[in-house]
Amino acid sequence: MYRNLNVAIDTDGIATITIDVPGRPMNVFTPELTADLDAAINALRADSAVRGLLVTSGKSSFIAGADIKDIVTAYDRHITARVAYQWSQTLSQTFRRLETIGKPVAAAINGVALGGGLELTLACHYRVLADDPKAMVGLPEVKIGLLPGAGGTARLPRLIGITAAAKLMTDGSSVSPAEALKMGLVHELAPRGEVVARARAWLLGKPDATAPWDRKGFRMPGGAGLTNGAITQAFSIGTALVTKSAGRNYPAPGEILSALYEGTTVPFDLALKVESKHFARLLTGPVARNLMRTLFVNKGELDKLSRRPPDEPKLELHRLCVLGAGMMGAGIAHVAALAGVEVVLIDATDAQAARGKAHAEKQLARDVEKGRRTAESAAQVLARITATSDYAAVAGCQLAVEAVFEDRAVKAEVTRRALEVLPKDAIFASNTSTLPITGLAGASPRPAQFIGIHFFSPVERMPLVEIILGKKTRPATLARALDFVGMLKKTPIVVNDSRGFYTTRVFGAYCHEGQAMLAEGVDPALIENAGRLAGMPVGPLAVTDEVSLELQYRATRQAADDLGERFVPPVSMPVLTHFVEDLQRLGRKSGGGFYDYPTDGPKRLWPGLAAEYPRAPLQPTAEQVKQRLLHIQALEAARCFEEGVVMTVAEADVGSILGVGFPAWTGGTLSYIDTLGVARFVSECEKLARTVGKRFKPPRGLKARAVADNPFHPRPAPGDAA
Numbered sequence: 001m002y003r004n005l006n007v008a009i010d011t012d013g014i015a016t017i018t019i020d021v022p023g024r025p026m027n028v029f030t031p032e033l034t035a036d037l038d039a040a041i042n043a044l045r046a047d048s049a050v051r052g053l054l055v056t057s058g059k060s061s062f063i064a065g066a067d068i069k070d071i072v073t074a075y076d077r078h079i080t081a082r083v084a085y086q087w088s089q090t091l092s093q094t095f096r097r098l099e100t101i102g103k104p105v106a107a108a109i110n111g112v113a114l115g116g117g118l119e120l121t122l123a124c125h126y127r128v129l130a131d132d133p134k135a136m137v138g139l140p141e142v143k144i145g146l147l148p149g150a151g152g153t154a155r156l157p158r159l160i161g162i163t164a165a166a167k168l169m170t171d172g173s174s175v176s177p178a179e180a181l182k183m184g185l186v187h188e189l190a191p192r193g194e195v196v197a198r199a200r201a202w203l204l205g206k207p208d209a210t211a212p213w214d215r216k217g218f219r220m221p222g223g224a225g226l227t228n229g230a231i232t233q234a235f236s237i238g239t240a241l242v243t244k245s246a247g248r249n250y251p252a253p254g255e256i257l258s259a260l261y262e263g264t265t266v267p268f269d270l271a272l273k274v275e276s277k278h279f280a281r282l283l284t285g286p287v288a289r290n291l292m293r294t295l296f297v298n299k300g301e302l303d304k305l306s307r308r309p310p311d312e313p314k315l316e317l318h319r320l321c322v323l324g325a326g327m328m329g330a331g332i333a334h335v336a337a338l339a340g341v342e343v344v345l346i347d348a349t350d351a352q353a354a355r356g357k358a359h360a361e362k363q364l365a366r367d368v369e370k371g372r373r374t375a376e377s378a379a380q381v382l383a384r385i386t387a388t389s390d391y392a393a394v395a396g397c398q399l400a401v402e403a404v405f406e407d408r409a410v411k412a413e414v415t416r417r418a419l420e421v422l423p424k425d426a427i428f429a430s431n432t433s434t435l436p437i438t439g440l441a442g443a444s445p446r447p448a449q450f451i452g453i454h455f456f457s458p459v460e461r462m463p464l465v466e467i468i469l470g471k472k473t474r475p476a477t478l479a480r481a482l483d484f485v486g487m488l489k490k491t492p493i494v495v496n497d498s499r500g501f502y503t504t505r506v507f508g509a510y511c512h513e514g515q516a517m518l519a520e521g522v523d524p525a526l527i528e529n530a531g532r533l534a535g536m537p538v539g540p541l542a543v544t545d546e547v548s549l550e551l552q553y554r555a556t557r558q559a560a561d562d563l564g565e566r567f568v569p570p571v572s573m574p575v576l577t578h579f580v581e582d583l584q585r586l587g588r589k590s591g592g593g594f595y596d597y598p599t600d601g602p603k604r605l606w607p608g609l610a611a612e613y614p615r616a617p618l619q620p621t622a623e624q625v626k627q628r629l630l631h632i633q634a635l636e637a638a639r640c641f642e643e644g645v646v647m648t649v650a651e652a653d654v655g656s657i658l659g660v661g662f663p664a665w666t667g668g669t670l671s672y673i674d675t676l677g678v679a680r681f682v683s684e685c686e687k688l689a690r691t692v693g694k695r696f697k698p699p700r701g702l703k704a705r706a707v708a709d710n711p712f713h714p715r716p717a718p719g720d721a722a
Contacts, residue, residue, distance in 0.1 A: 041094065052106070064117060096272065344388065357385050430450075438472070470497055515541070556570060635702075653668025
């Protein structure tokens with residue numbers, strides 16, 4: 001009778017609704033599921049033989065929320081606020097009909113219940129959750145630029161109080177079963193195999209079939225109302241905290257607080273309408289579209305190794321060699337060992353190699369201390385790493401990752417030594433961030449098996465890996481490299497060879513522009529604050545200090561040596577040269593660069609900057625600085641796309657956010673251009689080229705896109721349904 005669920009009524013009059021969306025590994029709310037659920041509720045309401053309802057799942061999890069692919073195109077299809085409001089109300093009213101069916105309803109939550117999945121359970125009168133660490137529950141909609149749109153902002157504060165509800169929804173965090181029980185999100189925990197029986201037992205006890213907020217005399221836990229001083233203060237503080245953590249680039253946290261503020265001062269059914277109004281405002285804005293499209297839809301496809309060449313045999317990696325036990329090499333060895341791979345960590349001396357292994361030991365000890373891992377498990381991971389200076393240990397490794405200093409001669413030497421021992425069919429990868437892979441492959445007699453695998457620091461935390469194809473890299477090599485990255489649970493992008501590849505070119509543009517403004521006399525505090533206000537993790541001067549001015553200087557000098565007359569120095573070259581050659585302020589590692597790093601306090605901008613680069617009497621606005629910092633990165637991304645360095649729009653966007661820290665609210669570099677409008681972006685760049693410098697001159701292909709009104713992301717067909 002129903003395609004997305006099954007209804008079975010037993011002899012005791014308990015109707016079990018088992019949700020099982022066909023063709024999906026996890027249940028998600030689709031329009032078809034909503035329609036089936038609504039029809040089932042109406043039928044069971046009218047059936048006098050039914051004395052109670054039990055809602056559960058036919059899959060290993062409960063419900064993971066809405067199907068993002070169903071709603072991600074709403075903004076591009078010009079869905080109106082009225083239609084978005086109705087979309088929210090459709091599911092919201094289905095849950096309300098379940099809640100007011102006049103018969104007790106219990107939820108047997110056998111696994112993950114997120115977003116709409118948790119909202120469905122909140123509309124049930126009793127909730128039994130599987131006592132399983134994987135059975136997390138939460139309302140993570142804020143992470144995709146939305147708010148709970150099926151009653152979450154109305155029910156949650158009435159269940160656990162306004163302050164706790166606000167934190168859970170603005171954080172978007174999930175909670176464990178034990179936490180859910182303690183917070184009052186569920187009534188009972190049970191072994192996974194017993195949740196249905198426990199829920200059914202409650203139903204057989206002839207319980208009350210009314211939600212707390214529908215009972216006469218109900219009061220909000222902790223209080224509510226505009227005259228409640230504690231609640232008013234909580235909203236004031238909450239708004240300040242949300243603005244501090246999310247900035248004004250992300251509207252969802254503020255809309256959540258508004259929905260709570262308004263919705264807790266009105267009757268419940270009106271609160272549902274208030275929620276739908278705020279949901280519609282977010283769904284019809286670009287930020288939600290950008291976050292959903294890039295960080296969930298497109299990232300999800302890349303995580304599935306969508307760029308892997310088909311029909312190539314899968315690499316079952318058992319033994320890996322990492323050449324270079326510095327911070328990067330040690331990090332690679334650690335994450336590989338965590339994935340179950342035996343690792344040989346090589347450096348010039350046994351002592352240096354041992355220091356690299358000690359990095360993993362320290363990280364594992366921290367995991368044990370925080371309860372994330374047992375001591376036995378940590379010892380097993382550490383035992384997988386063999387630290388040595390003896391290249392003979394490389395024998396039998398299926399993959400080697402070179403992670404030594406960015407010096408072509410040094411890289412060539414370790415490549416030669418490792419290849420003398422590696423099996424003939426082994427893959428060799430360089431973890432370079434700047435040097436062209438094709439040139440480095442010249443040190444290998446097997447360039448078809450040579451590839452770039454660019455990790456980001458710190459390896460344990462950074463989710464992106466940039467895979468670089470040399471001119472002779474064969475598809476089988478790419479497939480094996482992607483298999484390796486997949487084992488590490490990281491997100492790969494695949495790019496073609498270029499000096500700096502994709503991410504380093506975009507990142508470099510940010511750093512160079514910050515230094516150019518410094519040389520122009522722009523207040524360094526304005527530069528740094530504008531970078532953060534735009535949504536970058538740190539300002540351009542601070543991040544240059546972190547990676548070191550010396551490294552940028554050496555990479556630039558290497559490019560000058562390699563390219564000769566074709567070399568075009570970056571706009572930051574005079575500043576880099578002055579700091580490295582004259583001032584010998586090399587960055588954080590040397591104790592000072594653009595910042596000072598006192599031992600007795602936080603870093604601070606170097607006071608000497610004012611003397612080296614006097615401030616101009618007329619300063620730009622923060623908006624003008626933000627525009628320069630974001631536009632120059634997006635412009636470099638467009639050049640990379642036009643040159644064929646980055647091959648897909650999705651990889652350009654995902655790579656810029658996960659690898660460079662480009663603001664997520666934009667959806668990534670090329671999405672940023674589309675959000676502004678290609679024509680507007682080109683016009684603004686042309687103006688900057690006239691007033692700031694020719695580096696802002698848009699490439700020919702980008703100008704052609706502007707004329708043709710051709711965005712990087714294809715426009716979906718217009719529609720009237722989200």
